[in-house]
Amino acid sequence: MRGLLFAVAALGCATMASAETPAKPAFAQVTGTAADGARFYENSIVIKAPVRKLWAAFTDQAAYRAWAGVPVSSIDFRLGGVIEANYNPQGHLGDPQNIKNMFIAYVPERLLVFRNVQAPDGLPGKAMYGNTAKTLEFHVLGPNETRVTVSGMGFGPGEDYDKLYRFFSQGDGEMLVALKTAMETGTK
Numbered sequence: 001m002r003g004l005l006f007a008v009a010a011l012g013c014a015t016m017a018s019a020e021t022p023a024k025p026a027f028a029q030v031t032g033t034a035a036d037g038a039r040f041y042e043n044s045i046v047i048k049a050p051v052r053k054l055w056a057a058f059t060d061q062a063a064y065r066a067w068a069g070v071p072v073s074s075i076d077f078r079l080g081g082v083i084e085a086n087y088n089p090q091g092h093l094g095d096p097q098n099i100k101n102m103f104i105a106y107v108p109e110r111l112l113v114f115r116n117v118q119a120p121d122g123l124p125g126k127a128m129y130g131n132t133a134k135t136l137e138f139h140v141l142g143p144n145e146t147r148v149t150v151s152g153m154g155f156g157p158g159e160d161y162d163k164l165y166r167f168f169s170q171g172d173g174e175m176l177v178a179l180k181t182a183m184e185t186g187t188k
Contacts, residue, residue: 027173039165040153043173049183051138051146055109057179058083058136067182072098079103082117097121101134112136125164131156132164134172148176 027045034040047054056063059077064070072086074093086098100118105111114136116129123129132154139147150172155165 027176029169029173031169034153037156038153039155039161040151041165041169041172042149042151043169043176044147044149045173045176045180046141046145046147047180047183048145050144051109051140053183054138054146054148054179057183058112067179069178077103079105083114084118086120099123104133110138123164124167125160125162128156128158128160128164132168134168148179150176 027043029044030042032040053063057067058064059075061073061075064075064083065073068085070085070087071089072091072093072095074082074084076082081103082100083103084093084098084100086092086095088097091098096118097120098118099120100116101114102117103112104115105113112135114134116132119126119129132152134153135149135151137147137149137151139149141147152165152168152172155161
């Protein structure tokens with residue numbers, strides 16, 4: 001589910017390759033515990049694309065649909081606005097099984113901050129998701145090269161948080177790889 005929209009310290013882009021398969025981009029990951037005891041993760045990748053294009057990939061409806069492969073989605077980009085998505089082609093906006101993430105802060109072309117306000121049944125640790133937050137950071141490395149970092153924070157102790165942390169710490173990294181592939185090759 002591509003990290004359910006986003007599921008990270010800036011270590012750059014590593015690659016994995018074997019003699020028989022072409023190199024596949026990988027994300028760099030840092031994990032840790034904050035001063036308040038909550039766990040966090042940071043996933044980063046370098047993408048050969050201008051920051052304005054990557055910013056639009058999360059704030060513009062047409063740009064989001066072009067790369068994310070989400071058949072039902074809506075973006076209301078403003079403070080308090082929501083990204084709503086359903087991965088089922090028969091889904092519809094407003095469905096209680098959609099995921100909804102609210103924009104709680106942003107710095108244009110540099111930072112997006114989200115908090116979940118609705119999650120679908122079946123999400124591991126669903127009950128705790130609204131207690132966490134996510135950031136997307138965009139660091140310009142050159143005119144056509146940007147490091148994108150997605151971070152998840154606020155994962156407390158307990159089995160539900162553990163499930164949610166495992167799901168998003170990997171899923172958000174995979175989302176970054178999908179974004180890189182889409183932006184650099186034009187494929188999903």
